[in-house]
Amino acid sequence: MIGNDVVDLKQASIDSPKNFKGIRWKRFLHKIFTEAERQFIYNSKNEFNTVWLLWSMKEAAYKIHVRRYEKRTFNPKKLKCQIYYKKRGKVTIDEHQYYTASQISEDYIYTTATSEKNIKPISRCLRLENSPFESQYKVARNEVLKRYSELKDAPITALEIKKDKTGIPSLFLNGEKQDDSLSITHHGAYCGFALN
Amino acid sequence: MSKDELIVKLKQIVAPYIQDEEAFKNLSEDTDFINDLKINSANLVDVVLDVEDEFDIRIENDDMEKMLSVKAVIEIINEKLAVK
Numbered sequence: 001m002i003g004n005d006v007v008d009l010k011q012a013s014i015d016s017p018k019n020f021k022g023i024r025w026k027r028f029l030h031k032i033f034t035e036a037e038r039q040f041i042y043n044s045k046n047e048f049n050t051v052w053l054l055w056s057m058k059e060a061a062y063k064i065h066v067r068r069y070e071k072r073t074f075n076p077k078k079l080k081c082q083i084y085y086k087k088r089g090k091v092t093i094d095e096h097q098y099y100t101a102s103q104i105s106e107d108y109i110y111t112t113a114t115s116e117k118n119i120k121p122i123s124r125c126l127r128l129e130n131s132p133f134e135s136q137y138k139v140a141r142n143e144v145l146k147r148y149s150e151l152k153d154a155p156i157t158a159l160e161i162k163k164d165k166t167g168i169p170s171l172f173l174n175g176e177k178q179d180d181s182l183s184i185t186h187h188g189a190y191c192g193f194a195l196n
Numbered sequence: 197m198s199k200d201e202l203i204v205k206l207k208q209i210v211a212p213y214i215q216d217e218e219a220f221k222n223l224s225e226d227t228d229f230i231n232d233l234k235i236n237s238a239n240l241v242d243v244v245l246d247v248e249d250e251f252d253i254r255i256e257n258d259d260m261e262k263m264l265s266v267k268a269v270i271e272i273i274n275e276k277l278a279v280k
Contacts, residue, residue, distance in 0.1 A: 015213075016242050024245065031241050031260065055238060072230075074240055075261040133215050133234070167231060187236065 001115040003063030003098075003183045004194035006125055007052040008108050011188025020048070032058075032076040040083070052109050053102055054081045060113035061091035061098035063183050067168050068096075068115075112194045122147065125192035140184045140191035141169075148180075148195065197277070199225070202270050209246045213239035225267045243269075251277065 013020065019028045029038055029051070037054055044050035058079040065079075066072055083089040087102040091113065102111040103125065110125040124147070128139050141161050149156045152173055160172040161182070171178040183194045197205075207223055214220045215234035219227060229235045229243065244260050247253070247269065253276035255263075262268045 012238065015236065015239055019242065027245055028241060031244060031257070059237065072264055073261045074237070074263055075257050076237075076241075077257050078261075 001064045001067055001181045002119065002121040002123075002194045002196040003060040003067070003113045004111065004121075004123055004185050004192050005056040005059035005063065005113075006108055006110045006185045006187050006190045006192045007056050008188025008190045009049065009052060010107065012052055013048070014188075034077055034080055037081055049104065049109065053104060053111075056102065056109050056111040057081050057089055057091050057100045057113070059185075060100060060111040060183075061093065063168075064098055064113055064115050065093050065096065066166060067181070070166055072166055108188075108190045110190070110192050114196070119196055121194040121196040122151075123192065123194040125190060128186070128189055128191055131189075136186040136191055137184065140186050140193055143191070144171075144182065144184065144193045144195065147193075151195075152178075197274075199270060202273060203266065205250060206247075206266060206269060209250060210235065210243055213242060223266065225265075225270065227266045229264055229266075247273065253277065253280070 018024050029041065033041065033054065041047055041050045058076050058081060061079055078093060080092045081089055087104065089100045091098045091100060098113045098115060099117050100111050100113045102109060112121055112123045114121060126143065128136055131139055144161060145156050145159050148159055148171060154173055158174050161169050162172060163169050169182050169184055171180050171182055181196050185192045210233060213235045216232065219232040227233060229240060244255055244263060248255055251273055255272065259272045263272065
C-alpha cells in the first residue's frame, strides 16, 4: 500500500501565519513532534523546511495507516519519524512501519510512503497553474486517469476514481473496483499522486 | 456554556482555516473539519491551539486524537471546563 503528501512551502507559511515565531511556534511543534523529532528540527539548517519534511512523512504514512484500519484519528505525535539519510526515512505507528522517500525543493516537499520496503510506486508531483482550491483535486485526478489509462491500456472514459467514506480514493475500470492502491495529494500550487 | 454559545465561538476560531464556504455557513454539531470544512490537517493544529487559548484549557494529544468534528471538540471543551 502507498500514500503520498505534498507541502507547498509558500502556502504553508500563509496557512499558519501565527505559528512561525516565539511561543506559538514551540507550542505548534510540541503538538506534532516527539522530543527526538524536535531536537532533529532544532539542529537542522532550516527549521521551517525540516518541520514540513517530517510533517509530509507523517501525512504520507498516515494515509496508508488509515486505509489499513479504516479509522481516522488526529495524533501526529504517535507517528514517529526516523531519517536514514538525506531523503529516505521511516515512520512508525505503534508496531507498524512505513518507508518514505522525499523530494525537497525550494518551493515544495513531496513524500511517498509504502507499507513494504521493496514497493516502488509510480508517483508524480506537479505544479498546478492558477487552480482555485475547488479544482485542485480535479486536476490531480485527471493526471492520475491519464497515467492509469496507459498502464491499464484502457480508454480514460472506462476509468473512474471514487472516494469511500474515510476519503480514500479507489480506481475503477468499467465499473469494477481495481486492486491498485492510489493516493492523491494537493496543497497550494502543487499536486501529486502515487499509484501501486 | 451552552452548546449554541460554544458553536458560535468555535465558528470564529475555525473561520481563518476553512476552504469550503458552503459547509462553513451550515456549520453544525455534525460538521467534520476535514471532510466538510476542508481544513488542512496542519491547520487542525492551529484550531487546537486557538481552542486552548480561547477557553484557557490544555488539550493533551489523547484528546486531540478525537478532534475531527465540531461535536468531538465541544465534548472535549466541556470536559476540560468542568474540571477547571
